[in-house]
Amino acid sequence: MKEYLIYGDSTCDLDKTVRDAYGIEYFQMNYVLDGKEYPASLDWEELSAREFYDAMRAGKRITTTQVPTESYERVFTECAENGKDVLYVGCSSALSGSINLAKVVAKDVMEKYPKSRIVCIDALNSSFGQGIMLMWASDMRKAGKSIDEAASYIEENRLKVSQCATVGKLDYLRRAGRITASSAFFGNIIGIKPIIISDVIGQNYAIKKVKGAQNAKEEIAAYQAEQIENAADQTIWISHADDEESAASLGELLKAKTGCKDIRLGCIGPIVGASVGPGTIISFCVGKEVTIKGEA
Amino acid sequence: MTTTHLDGSALKELFLGGLSVLKLNKDRIDELNVFPVPDGDTGTNMSMTLEGSLESAAHEEIVGVSELMQKVSRGALLSARGNSGVILSQFIKGFGKGCEGRKTISCADFVKAFRAGVEKAYDAVITPTEGTMLTVMREGCEMMESRSFASFQECIGALNVRMDESLENTPELLPVLKEAGVIDSGGAGFICIFKGMEKVLNGEKITAADVLSEKKTGHTGVFNADSELEYGYCTEFILQLQHSKVDIDHFEISKIVKYLEGVGDSIVAVKDDDLVKIHVHTFFPGQVLDYCQKFGEFITLKIENMSIQHNETMIVQMQEQEQKKKLPAHKPIAYVAALSGDGLISYFKELGVDEVVNGGQTDNPSAEDFVKAYENLNADTIIVLPCNSNIVMAAGQSAEIYQKADVRVVPAKSVAEGYAAISIIDVSCTDPDRIISDMEYAVRNAGTGLITTATRDMTYKDITVQEGHYIGLDRDDILSDSPDKLTAVKDMLNAMEDISDKEVLTIFYGKHVTDDERSELAGMLDKEFSWLEYGFIYGGQEVYDYIFTVE
Numbered sequence: 123m124k125e126y127l128i129y130g131d132s133t134c135d136l137d138k139t140v141r142d143a144y145g146i147e148y149f150q151m152n153y154v155l156d157g158k159e160y161p162a163s164l165d166w167e168e169l170s171a172r173e174f175y176d177a178m179r180a181g182k183r184i185t186t187t188q189v190p191t192e193s194y195e196r197v198f199t200e201c202a203e204n205g206k207d208v209l210y211v212g213c214s215s216a217l218s219g220s221i222n223l224a225k226v227v228a229k230d231v232m233e234k235y236p237k238s239r240i241v242c243i244d245a246l247n248s249s250f251g252q253g254i255m256l257m258w259a260s261d262m263r264k265a266g267k268s269i270d271e272a273a274s275y276i277e278e279n280r281l282k283v284s285q286c287a288t289v290g291k292l293d294y295l296r297r298a299g300r301i302t303a304s305s306a307f308f309g310n311i312i313g314i315k316p317i318i319i320s321d322v323i324g325q326n327y328a329i330k331k332v333k334g335a336q337n338a339k340e341e342i343a344a345y346q347a348e349q350i351e352n353a354a355d356q357t358i359w360i361s362h363a364d365d366e367e368s369a370a371s372l373g374e375l376l377k378a379k380t381g382c383k384d385i386r387l388g389c390i391g392p393i394v395g396a397s398v399g400p401g402t403i404i405s406f407c408v409g410k411e412v413t414i415k416g417e418a
Numbered sequence: 419m420t421t422t423h424l425d426g427s428a429l430k431e432l433f434l435g436g437l438s439v440l441k442l443n444k445d446r447i448d449e450l451n452v453f454p455v456p457d458g459d460t461g462t463n464m465s466m467t468l469e470g471s472l473e474s475a476a477h478e479e480i481v482g483v484s485e486l487m488q489k490v491s492r493g494a495l496l497s498a499r500g501n502s503g504v505i506l507s508q509f510i511k512g513f514g515k516g517c518e519g520r521k522t523i524s525c526a527d528f529v530k531a532f533r534a535g536v537e538k539a540y541d542a543v544i545t546p547t548e549g550t551m552l553t554v555m556r557e558g559c560e561m562m563e564s565r566s567f568a569s570f571q572e573c574i575g576a577l578n579v580r581m582d583e584s585l586e587n588t589p590e591l592l593p594v595l596k597e598a599g600v601i602d603s604g605g606a607g608f609i610c611i612f613k614g615m616e617k618v619l620n621g622e623k624i625t626a627a628d629v630l631s632e633k634k635t636g637h638t639g640v641f642n643a644d645s646e647l648e649y650g651y652c653t654e655f656i657l658q659l660q661h662s663k664v665d666i667d668h669f670e671i672s673k674i675v676k677y678l679e680g681v682g683d684s685i686v687a688v689k690d691d692d693l694v695k696i697h698v699h700t701f702f703p704g705q706v707l708d709y710c711q712k713f714g715e716f717i718t719l720k721i722e723n724m725s726i727q728h729n730e731t732m733i734v735q736m737q738e739q740e741q742k743k744k745l746p747a748h749k750p751i752a753y754v755a756a757l758s759g760d761g762l763i764s765y766f767k768e769l770g771v772d773e774v775v776n777g778g779q780t781d782n783p784s785a786e787d788f789v790k791a792y793e794n795l796n797a798d799t800i801i802v803l804p805c806n807s808n809i810v811m812a813a814g815q816s817a818e819i820y821q822k823a824d825v826r827v828v829p830a831k832s833v834a835e836g837y838a839a840i841s842i843i844d845v846s847c848t849d850p851d852r853i854i855s856d857m858e859y860a861v862r863n864a865g866t867g868l869i870t871t872a873t874r875d876m877t878y879k880d881i882t883v884q885e886g887h888y889i890g891l892d893r894d895d896i897l898s899d900s901p902d903k904l905t906a907v908k909d910m911l912n913a914m915e916d917i918s919d920k921e922v923l924t925i926f927y928g929k930h931v932t933d934d935e936r937s938e939l940a941g942m943l944d945k946e947f948s949w950l951e952y953g954f955i956y957g958g959q960e961v962y963d964y965i966f967t968v969e
Contacts, residue, residue, distance in 0.1 A: 313921060333842065
């Protein structure tokens with residue numbers, strides 16, 4: 123069977139240890155802080171996570187850019203020339219234009235190299251949601267499955283990855299505009315926390331609001347307990363934006379409520395982080411297919 | 419007993435049954451009428467058409483179906499009035515043609531004749547519109563054609579079920595119905611006829627004497643050659659203003675009103691863009707028409723002698739329109755809160771409260787005050803926040819009195835609890851049970867803190883209060899007393915049992931709180947209650963310097 127590489131991008135939030143263990147590469151996006159562009163590294167080489175999120179806390183606006191065309195061209199072409207295929211699971215198309223750009227580039231490259239196979243899949247999710255799908259791909263590759271088998275498995279099961287999150291402060295979300303909810307939903311309310319899921323088309327959608335961080339965590343745990351299936355064999359992944367304490371306490375609640383096997387914590391990378399802001403915690407489990415569709 | 423064949427006299431009984439049900443529902447159908455012109459007469463037109471159709475046959479012994487239908491068809495053509503009446507008469511004509519030459523008909527014959535009726539009815543209309551009587555009869559017919567029936571009971575029973583479904587669906591086909599929130603009136607009238615037939619088939623006998631009104635009370639009855647004109651004429655019309663006659667944009671309706679006042683009374687006059695609707699009682703309708711024709715041309719015109727019973731369609735309609743105008747847009751859920759303080763009122767409104775009942779501490783609103791607030795709303799469910807323990811009862815009572823919506827009281831016993839409830843609602847959610855359960859949870863989770871000035875010395879439980887001191891209260895007890903406002907706040911918060919588990923503090927400051935006081939309070943909170951996320955909102959209340967919601 124033909125060898126294939128597995129690629130994510132800067133929103134998959136998998137750190138080096140995990141990527142190495144699973145043999146996952148990623149395309150880097152970029153972010154701009156104080157007029158300077160940085161590669162959105164998941165290993166925080168230039169700016170530490172603390173420095174990055176402190177800048178946001180200080181009111182600095184961070185903008186992000188999608189994966190540059192050259193990156194896709196370079197990697198896809200190199201792989202084609204070396205006789206390797208590529209399976210790319212990209213950030214939800216509702217959040218980033220990267221995956222659609224990749225599809226266009228992949229088509230060109232495959233025309234040039236008719237023997238090459240480049241499959242680009244919209245994760246309809248981000249952070250560890252996307253990360254979980256990349257790990258699925260890796261596990262299937264290890265089990266000897268072909269690129270197409272791995273791809274169709276992900277396409278069939280991606281909506282079973284259930285995201286449930288809340289943020290530290292609403293201001294960051296409002297500024298980035300990467301969440302779907304009517305303006306009246308949040309209002310001007312002190313201490314309000316949205317409960318955010320990734321809907322059927324991969325947009326972040328606030329399904330509910332509660333008062334206070336503790337209530338938000340309990341709401342998230344209750345939601346995931348409802349969603350999860352085969353909890354006893356499952357690891358729930360929680361990503362956080364420089365707030366490990368919150369993530370850990372959510373982890374305890376989730377473990378108690380769902381009876382899952384394990385909890386893994388990790389940092390929200392710069393791209394997702396720039397839109398949700400410090401203090402955000404996002405949980406991911408696998409279970410019932412998501413059916414909610416937020417208003418556009 | 420089931421009926422497999424109908425002869426002429428049996429079919430006549432069925433039609434008479436149909437007429438009786440149609441007449442019973444005449445007024446209701448009139449009210450439904452919005453298409454093609456809202457003149458409120460579909461029920462009347464249809465029942466008069468059917469009554470006229472049956473008149474010549476009603477008092478005769480007729481054996482053959484064909485013979486009966488000839489007479490009925492002829493009567494239908496003569497008596498048809500209004501669009502709906504014409505369509506009905508054409509249906510009857512087609513149905514009759516379908517029965518030609520038959521002494522009796524079977525279910526299958528009935529279905530064939532019905533089809534002929536549907537086709538004739540469609541032919542009668544230049545541009546058939548779906549979502550009307552035509553759709554209802556056609557869909558009923560298609561259902562019958564797709565099945566076979568052992569008896570007329572079964573056949574017409576099934577027809578009515580199908581036509582009812584079809585009727586319910588008419589608003590989906592015809593936007594004007596949906597906007598008006600009604601089903602098609604002609605369709606409703608048409609179904610009445612077959613409902614009546616079903617009744618007769620199932621053994622409810624209806625005779626001609628029961629149905630047909632006595633020989634018309636018409637023009638000769640009440641007002642005859644010797645009568646005097648006592649009340650004048652009810653004159654109603656819609657005038658299309660004409661550019662050639664008048665400057666429409668600057669035309670003042672008062673001009674017409676002034677004239678009408680000279681020649682009549684009971685005047686209602688409305689200008690709606692380039693249309694003028696007039697209702698007037700006058701002895702000289704001719705003069706009114708001559709005068710008004712100076713400004714435009716008539717679109718509709720109705721003049722009735724008021725000595726004879728008549729319908730004042732337009733005035734009723736105008737009143738209803740007025741009523742509708744006043745009501746806000748329909749909402750599945752509306753919110754009412756009892757509050758005082760300009761800041762609180764506007765903030766609660768910003769958060770989704772539709773109506774506020776004035777709910778002062780000393781001046782508690784009555785159930786009637788609540789009902790008045792409900793009257794201003796147009797919602798299926800009204801959720802009420804009393805925001806004061808003394809108001810919960812009145813709110814509950816109002817919920818029992820008011821019938822036009824499902825009124826539900828969320829027992830928020832303080833402004834703080836009311837705020838906790840309203841701040842959590844999801845305005846896009848239309849499930850009242852879900853919202854109420856969220857609100858009730860928020861109320862249970864919310865603590866109340868109030869700061870005010872003691873009006874006299876007193877001892878309550880363990881706390882002694884001095885006149886002029888600041889005191890801190892929760893919903894039931896006095897928690898603190900101090901000559902210093904800030905200390906009173908601090909002691910009050912510390913006296914709240916679960917303060918260390920709380921996370922969010924919302925502070926509504928009263929009318930007399932200064933900026934300096936607020937920044938002092940903020941400083942104290944940062945120092946003493948650093949785990950709380952807090953914020954200030956102007957409440958504008960009189961009695962309490964601060965209202966705290968602790969969540």
